[in-house]
Amino acid sequence: xxxxxxxxILLVGGLLAMAxxxxxQNAPRWIALTVVFVDLFYFAGQLWSMGDLNLWQAxxxxxxxxxxxxxxxxxxxxxGINIELAMDGxxxxxxxxxxxxxxxxxxASWTDIKIHRGFFEANLLWxxxxxxxxxxxxxxxxxxxxxEVMLIPMYFMIAIxxxxxxxxxxxxxxxxxxxxxxxxxxxILTLASIHHSTSGQWSFSYFDLxxxxxxxxxxxxxxxGFFIAFVVKLPAFPFHTWLPDAHxxxxxxxxxxxxxxxxxxxxxxxxxxTLPLFPEASHAFASTAIWLGAFGVIYGAVLAFGQTDFKRxxxxxxxxxMGFVLLGVYAWNALALQGAVMQMVAHGFSTAALFMIAGALxxxxxxxxxxxxxxxxxxxxxxxxxxxxxxVASLGLPGLGNFVAEFLILLGLFQADRAMTAxxxxxxxxxxxxxxxxxxxxxxxxxxxxxxxxxxxxREMLTMxxxxxxxxxxxxxxxxxxxxxxxxxxxxxxxxxxxxxxALEVTP
Amino acid sequence: xxxxxLLALMPVIVLTITVLLLMLQASVKRSASVAWLITGVGLLxxxxxxxxxxxxxxxxxxxxxxxxxxxxxxxxxxxAAVVTVxxxxxxxxxxxxxxxxxxxxxxxxxIGAVILIQSSHLASLLLGMELMGVALYAMxxxxxxxxxxxxxxxxxxxxxxxASAMLLLGFALLYAATGELSYxxxxxxxxxxxxxxxxxxxxxxxxxxxxxGFKLSLVPFHMWTPDVYQGAPTPVTLFLATVSKGAVFVxxxxxxxxxxxxxxxxxxxxxxxxxxxxxxxGNLLAxxxxxxxxxxxxxxxxxxxxxLIVLIASQAVGSMTTTAASFYLAAYIVSTLAxxxxxxxxxxxxxxxxxxxxxxxxxLEGLFWRRxxxxxxxxxxxxxxAGIPLTAGFIGKFYIINAGIDxxxxxxxxxxxxGSAISIYYYLRIIFSMSKTxxxxxxVQPPAPQQFFSQDVLAGVLLLSVLALGSWPQPFIxxxxxx
Numbered sequence: 001x002x003x004x005x006x007x008x009i010l011l012v013g014g015l016l017a018m019a020x021x022x023x024x025q026n027a028p029r030w031i032a033l034t035v036v037f038v039d040l041f042y043f044a045g046q047l048w049s050m051g052d053l054n055l056w057q058a059x060x061x062x063x064x065x066x067x068x069x070x071x072x073x074x075x076x077x078x079x080g081i082n083i084e085l086a087m088d089g090x091x092x093x094x095x096x097x098x099x100x101x102x103x104x105x106x107x108a109s110w111t112d113i114k115i116h117r118g119f120f121e122a123n124l125l126w127x128x129x130x131x132x133x134x135x136x137x138x139x140x141x142x143x144x145x146x147x148e149v150m151l152i153p154m155y156f157m158i159a160i161x162x163x164x165x166x167x168x169x170x171x172x173x174x175x176x177x178x179x180x181x182x183x184x185x186x187x188i189l190t191l192a193s194i195h196h197s198t199s200g201q202w203s204f205s206y207f208d209l210x211x212x213x214x215x216x217x218x219x220x221x222x223x224x225g226f227f228i229a230f231v232v233k234l235p236a237f238p239f240h241t242w243l244p245d246a247h248x249x250x251x252x253x254x255x256x257x258x259x260x261x262x263x264x265x266x267x268x269x270x271x272x273x274t275l276p277l278f279p280e281a282s283h284a285f286a287s288t289a290i291w292l293g294a295f296g297v298i299y300g301a302v303l304a305f306g307q308t309d310f311k312r313x314x315x316x317x318x319x320x321x322m323g324f325v326l327l328g329v330y331a332w333n334a335l336a337l338q339g340a341v342m343q344m345v346a347h348g349f350s351t352a353a354l355f356m357i358a359g360a361l362x363x364x365x366x367x368x369x370x371x372x373x374x375x376x377x378x379x380x381x382x383x384x385x386x387x388x389x390x391x392v393a394s395l396g397l398p399g400l401g402n403f404v405a406e407f408l409i410l411l412g413l414f415q416a417d418r419a420m421t422a423x424x425x426x427x428x429x430x431x432x433x434x435x436x437x438x439x440x441x442x443x444x445x446x447x448x449x450x451x452x453x454x455x456x457x458x459r460e461m462l463t464m465x466x467x468x469x470x471x472x473x474x475x476x477x478x479x480x481x482x483x484x485x486x487x488x489x490x491x492x493x494x495x496x497x498x499x500x501x502x503a504l505e506v507t508p
Numbered sequence: 509x510x511x512x513x514l515l516a517l518m519p520v521i522v523l524t525i526t527v528l529l530l531m532l533q534a535s536v537k538r539s540a541s542v543a544w545l546i547t548g549v550g551l552l553x554x555x556x557x558x559x560x561x562x563x564x565x566x567x568x569x570x571x572x573x574x575x576x577x578x579x580x581x582x583x584x585x586x587x588a589a590v591v592t593v594x595x596x597x598x599x600x601x602x603x604x605x606x607x608x609x610x611x612x613x614x615x616x617x618x619i620g621a622v623i624l625i626q627s628s629h630l631a632s633l634l635l636g637m638e639l640m641g642v643a644l645y646a647m648x649x650x651x652x653x654x655x656x657x658x659x660x661x662x663x664x665x666x667x668x669x670x671a672s673a674m675l676l677l678g679f680a681l682l683y684a685a686t687g688e689l690s691y692x693x694x695x696x697x698x699x700x701x702x703x704x705x706x707x708x709x710x711x712x713x714x715x716x717x718x719x720x721g722f723k724l725s726l727v728p729f730h731m732w733t734p735d736v737y738q739g740a741p742t743p744v745t746l747f748l749a750t751v752s753k754g755a756v757f758v759x760x761x762x763x764x765x766x767x768x769x770x771x772x773x774x775x776x777x778x779x780x781x782x783x784x785x786x787x788x789x790g791n792l793l794a795x796x797x798x799x800x801x802x803x804x805x806x807x808x809x810x811x812x813x814x815x816l817i818v819l820i821a822s823q824a825v826g827s828m829t830t831t832a833a834s835f836y837l838a839a840y841i842v843s844t845l846a847x848x849x850x851x852x853x854x855x856x857x858x859x860x861x862x863x864x865x866x867x868x869x870x871x872l873e874g875l876f877w878r879r880x881x882x883x884x885x886x887x888x889x890x891x892x893x894a895g896i897p898l899t900a901g902f903i904g905k906f907y908i909i910n911a912g913i914d915x916x917x918x919x920x921x922x923x924x925x926x927g928s929a930i931s932i933y934y935y936l937r938i939i940f941s942m943s944k945t946x947x948x949x950x951x952v953q954p955p956a957p958q959q960f961f962s963q964d965v966l967a968g969v970l971l972l973s974v975l976a977l978g979s980w981p982q983p984f985i986x987x988x989x990x991x
Contacts, residue, residue, distance in 0.1 A: 079947040115945055116877070122803075145897035155936070160943050171936055178896075179929035186909055186921060193913045276908070 002046045003085040003136045006095070009039045009131035014122035015064075021118025032121035033106050033118065038127070040099040047092075060494060061362035064207050074192075075142070079192075080202035084139040088491075090341065094135040094268055097348050100466070101260040104127045107463040108251035108356040112363045113161055120161055123153035124253055131257075134265045138206040140188045140273075147229075147265070148181050151441070154254065154262065161251040169242075169249035173312075177244040180232040187225025194218070196402040210276055210495075223285065230274060233266030236326050237296040240319045246367070247315035252359025255311065259318055260352035264344045267325045271292060271337070271492070274330070279496035282330075287417070289330040292418045296323030306432040310368045311358045313438055316353060320427055321330065321347045321402075322409055323364055327424055328409040334489055336412025339405050341485040346393075346401030346474050349467045353390040360460065361442070364453050370438070375447030380455040384443045386464045393471050395435035401474030441452035509838070509981070514572040515564040517889045518557040519582050520626075523619045526550025530612045535633055543608035544597055547615060550589050554618075558583040564754055569858040570690055573628035577830060579873035582622045584788065584841050588750040589618045591845050594966055595743040595852045598944050604921060610650055614747070615783045617643035621755035621799075624811045628766070630679045630689045639670050648740040660739025667732045678715030681708050691766035699771060714764075717782070723756040724812045725805075731793045735806035742855070745801055746848035749808055750841045756810065761819060770823045778821050783920060786813030787927035794934050800851060800872065803934055804844070807893060810927050817908050821915035831988040832911045836904035838984075839892065839977060843901055846889035846970035848873035850882045875942040879959070883942045885967035892934040892974045895928055905986075 013035030020027035032041050064070040064086055072084040087095070105124060130150020137143040150376065151174055159170035176298030188204070195212045196202050203209065214222075232239040243263075247255050275282050280288075300319030307313040360383065361376075362368050377384030393400040396407075406428065413421045456464070474481065514521070529546050558579045567573050592614060620640030627633040645668070649661035682810040684690055685708040686697040702709045735747050769775055790810030797803040815836055822829040836902075857872040875883040892899035905928070912921040977984060 076980060076982050076985065078818050078989065148897050152891070154941060160945060170940065171933060174936055175932055177931060179925070181926045182928055185906075186913070186925065189906070189909050190913050193910065366532050447564055 001071060001133075002043070003069060003087060004083075005130050006039050006043050006099075006104060007132050007136070008133065009035065009042070010125045013039075013197050014125035014129070016265070017121040017125060021116075021462070025117060027108060028118040028121040029490045032125055033103060035125060036106060037102045038087075038202060040096075040103065043095065043099065048112040051420060058495070062207060062210050070083035070138075071138075074343070075139075078202075079119060079141075079204070081204050082139050083142060085136040086138040086206075087136060088488050089486070090094070090268065090271065090488045091135045092479065093341065093345060094486055095132060097130060097264070097345055098131050098135065098261050100470075101256060101348055101352050104260070104352055104356070104463055104467065105188045105253040105256040107459060108256050108274060108359055109251055109384070110459060111254060112359060114159065120157065120251075120253075121140065122298075124257070126150075126153040127128060127257055128261075131261050131265060135268060139204050139389075140206060141204040143273075144181070144188060145187055147184075148178065151177055152261075157254040157257075158246060158250045160250040162254070163251075164243065164249075166249045169245040172242045172344060173286070175229030176232050176239070177229075177359040180239070187222045190225075190358060191222055206273075216280070219278050219281040220284070223274060223281040226274045226277070226360040227285070227289075230266045230269040231292070231326065233269070234263060234322045234326060235266070236323060237299050237319070240296070240300070242317040243319060243417075244312050247318070247355070248311045252356060252362075255355040255359065256352045258417075259355055260313070260348040263318065263322055264348060267322070267329065267340065270326075270329045279440050283496075285333060285341040286330040288415055290327055290413070290420050293323045293330065294423045294427075295354070296320065296326065296425050298430065299323075299432035300326055301427050301434060305430065305437065308370050309371055309443060310361060310373075310438070310442060311355065312368075313370075313434065314354045314358060317431070317434065318347070320352055321394075323331040323427070324406055324409050324424065327413050328422070331413040331416040332493075333412050333415055333505070334418070334486075334493060336409050337489045338485060339408025339410075339412055340483060341489070342401065342408060342474070342478060343405035346405045346471060349470050349474075350390050350393045350400075350402055353386075353464060353467045354394065357387050357390070358462075360456070365374060370441040372445070372448060375443070376447040376453070377443040378447055379453045382456040382461060386461075386468075387443055388458065389468055390471075391435045391439045399472070399475045401471045401478070404475055404478045446501050484504055511568060511747060512564055513566065513568045516561050516566055516568050517572070518561045518564075518588070519554045519579070521549065522620065525616045526554070527612065527619070530608070534538075534608060534612070537845070538608060540607040543611045544593065547593050547611040548590065550615065551586050551593065551618070555583055555590070558586065567628065571629045571632040572623070572626045574626055577762075577834065578758070578986075580834065580991070581625050581754060585621050585625070585751045585755060588747065588754075588845055589614060590969070591849055591966065592687050592743045592747045592751075594962070595746065595849060596741075596965075598853075601805040605943055607935055611658065612645065613643045613647050613650075617647065618751065621751050624755045625758045627689050627759060628762070630682070630691075630694075633763070634652075634676065634679070636755050637756065637759070640752060640979065641672070644744075644748065647744045648736060648746065650741055650744065655706075656739040657741065660736040663732050663734045666839070667722060669689065671719045671729070674715045674722075675719030675944060678719060681712035681715065685709050686711065688704060691763055693940060694754070695767040699769060702772070709772070710774060711808070713769070713772060714778075717775065717778060717918055720756065720760045721782060725761070725809050726782050726812055727789045727809060728782075730786070730790070730809050732807060733791075733805045733900070734802040736965060738799055738801045738807075742801070742848060742852035745844065746843075746852065749804070749844050749848065753808065753812065754841050757815060759836060762794065764819050765822060765829065766904050770819075776820055779816055780917075780920060783813045783816035784923045786810060786816070786911045787923045790839045791927040791930040791934075795930060795964070799965040800855075802940060803858075803938075806849060807931060807934070808844070810931065812818065813927070814905070814908055814924055815840075818919060820920065821911040821917055824915035825911045828907075828911065828914075830986070830991060832907035832990050833990070835907050835985070839900035839974075841903035842970065842977060843861065843889045843892040843899070843975050846885050846967070846974055847893070849963075849964045849970055850886040850889070850965055853967065854879060854882050871963075872938060872942050874944050877945065879964075881964045882967050883978060885971040887939050888971050890938060891922045894932050895933045898975065900974045900981075903981045936972075937987075944986060 004377045017028040017031045020031050067086050068087040072082045075081050127150055130146050133146030137146050155170050155174045158166055180203045191209055192204050194214050195209055199419050235243045241266045247258055252259055299319050300316050300323060304316035325343050328336040393402050396403045410421055410425055530543055533542055561574060562579055563573050617640050620636045623632055624636030624640060629635055645661050645665045648664055649658050682694055685701040686694050686704055688694045688697055725733040787810050790806045794803050796808035818829055818833045888899060892901035895901045895905035
């Protein structure tokens with residue numbers, strides 16, 4: 001029930017925030033912040049009170065009993081569709097990330113939303129609720145529902161409060177994810193239909209559909225349906241073109257949520273669904289996926305290097321960093337998968353912070369063009385220092401979370417594919433190049449004429465220090481996160497290996 | 509015919525009595541409000557009669573088969589008529605001085621639709637279709653001083669008449685081949701007739717496909733649709749889009765299933781081509797439209813393309829065919845009702861009809877901040893038509909994709925995915941324009957139509973029905989599988 005509660009709290013909170021606008025202009029943001037904190041503390045408190053969390057035991061994908069939590073109640077019995085939620089270590093990490101970044105997003109848009117504030121905070125909370133649903137839903141149709149529905153509030157956030165090119169960006173974002181989502185829907189229904197024809201029962205439950213036997217060819221196509229939907233969201237080359245537009249045009253809170261959380265749903269989907277549901281097809285496809293990932297790392301970095309728009313540069317750097325996640329997932333060993341999970345968390349914080357800085361700059365300078373910046377450190381030293389921290393975090397400075405993540409991924413990938421490891425490692429160098437360029441162009445150099453710029457205030461410094469602390473902890477002592485993810489990854493590897501063995505025995 | 513059979517025909521009888529009352533009323537005291545009231549009460553009683561007749565469902569003579577399926581859609585059609593009547597109250601405010609005839613025509617058309625839905629014989633099918641159609645021509649032309657609606661009515665009249673002629677020729681050929689006019693009779697004899705004289709059956713099927721294709725506005729018989737949708741008064745467009753198309757599709761699926769049309773590979777191939785063409789052409793042309801009524805007309809072309817997938821898959825799907833088709837059709841009807849109800853409410857009739865602000869989209873700009881309930885209803889209706897989860901349209905699409913997968917119709921499913929992806933663009937564009945915050949153009953807009961509380965209630969009810977069908981479909985699914 002806890003999982004259902006945290007989703008419902010956000011949904012109801014959204015309604016409250018919308019209604020509260022009638023009372024006072026500033027009421028919605030306070031309510032939204034309160035709701036997210038209530039949700040976060042409620043969740044953490046409940047977890048704490050459960051005490052023995054069983055975190056160290058391998059969580060087999062097939063055994064809901066070994067998961068941390070499992071909840072199911074019927075929804076559309078005619079098709080065996082249930083409201084089935086479950087949580088393992090991976091979901092736990094993602095839920096925590098979502099709620100923390102949710103609070104960050106509200107703080108990031110504390111002052112820059114001028115119209116319809118109630119509706120804005122409502123959309124923000126509803127997006128968070130949808131994302132939580134994605135991370136917790138274990139009924140494939142329920143998962144699809146959250147996957148699609150969370151786009152609608154996100155669409156409104158870009159379309160109503162976005163910047164000058166918002167109409168185009170919002171539309172592109174929605175169509176890319178919807179169209180790929182339809183492919184996934186066809187895959188889900190085909191999978192359920194195959195399961196129905198063999199077992200005689202309709203079910204969309206993840207636990208029932210795992211290990212469904214099917215022909216190699218069918219598995220390949222179905223896997224592609226899922227894969228495309230997830231890598232569009234990730235995004236990986238060549239499906240990334242919606243991302244720079246959406247991120248650049250979204251309001252600050254929207255960019256924070258998009259980059260920090262929404263992209264992670266794609267990576268989560270790959271780990272949670274594509275690999276376990278179609279282990280052999282994914283194995284066969286791994287080399288292509290690794291190639292896509294490595295290419296994405298370089299390609300994103302090169303494009304980032306060529307940008308003059310602050311937000312666009314950060315957006316392309318996301319393409320590059322998410323390429324590492326794809327590499328980590330398809331390298332298919334414990335090290336690389338650990339790295340991918342770590343990258344999801346660390347990139348969430350570092351990019352969210354960079355987008356928040358971009359938003360703060362835009363609010364002060366009314367431009368995102370780096371050619372009109374320069375020398376800002378002298379006028380806003382606090383912001384400069386903070387930006388420096390997150391930029392070196394993003395380029396992978398040892399001691400911070402991103403380094404641990406990328407190092408683990410490369411280490412794992414080295415066992416799988418040495419040539420691609422070499423190629424991807426180049427991404428670290430290019431990453432350093434564009435990151436330092438970003439710093440140099442905006443905060444160093446000759447001072448442009450910007451009078452009376454406000455430095456970061458207490459609210460911004462507090463938000464930033466939370467994320468700095470998170471990245472430092474992740475970088476210096478990553479073991480807790482690795483420990484939480486380990487049982488999930490072990491379970492996944494054990495499951496997919498055993499399944500492959502079984503299939504090998506059957507095929508001849 | 510015995511008395512139990514009369515009870516089964518209760519909805520038609522109630523509707524007919526209402527028509528008689530309307531005629532009597534016209535001869536005693538001419539008043540639009542009284543006519544409005546009689547029509548409304550008559551429709552509500554007929555709605556009740558549909559529920560009542562379920563207890564007496566049976567074959568009534570050779571012409572009409574009263575069953576749950578037919579009664580369900582009779583009920584839906586009557587609901588659509590009720591919505592039309594509610595909307596007509598305000599939209600005919602100042603135009604013309606003979607408004608009460610409109611309600612008479614509407615009732616006649618509803619009778620035709622109900623008979624069409626329940627027919628089990630080619631004669632009653634044709635009778636119902638013509639009764640519905642003839643009344644509809646006059647309804648389209650109703651604001652009689654408006655050129656656009658006259659043009660639309662004449663276009664519809666001419667093309668509809670030729671379609672009926674083709675249909676009639678098709679029926680004649682079928683009769684020549686089999687000597688039967690009832691659906692089941694044709695189904696029993698057509699297979700042997702096909703072996704002895706294939707040319708007759710092929711010709712008949714081609715004619716029938718063309719006739720129905722016109723009425724359902726499937727590509728390439730769709731040319732009339734956008735002009736008629738645009739030219740007709742919005743409540744009539746709503747009626748045409750839901751009642752007329754819904755009834756014809758139910759009649760076509762009955763004929764298709766009972767006469768076992770699925771056994772002819774040639775017809776299935778033709779239907780597949782028509783379906784793919786409808787999905788692609790409908791959605792692509794909808795992209796180019798600025799007028800929301802034209803846009804919805806093209807999107808309806810695509811929707812009937814999606815629906816054809818169920819019929820094409822019917823052999824593999826078996827008993828689920830009616831469930832799948834019914835759910836999709838019901839979802840389509842409810843969503844279309846919601847969409848047109850909002851359009852009729854917020855876009856002034858003069859605006860969407862005659863040319864001076866031909867976009868219609870202007871009137872929708874910033875609607876979220878002016879009339880939130882209407883905007884929300886239109887958004888949800890459009891999202892439902894686009895097939896987004898939690899709305900009725902998603903469960904409908906779920907059924908269609910399922911049917912397509914069962915029959916392995918990958919090409920058709922591919923067209924459906926592409927079509928749906930395209931459709932999101934034009935539906936979203938409307939939602940985007942409603943969410944615009946800088947309504948600088950509002951200065952040049954004509955004054956907004958008068959607001960009534962009842963309009964928001966109507967939009968709210970339709971909005972909730974779309975959401976209820978989509979988020980809690982179990983009771984409806986159970987009802988449908990019981991059919």
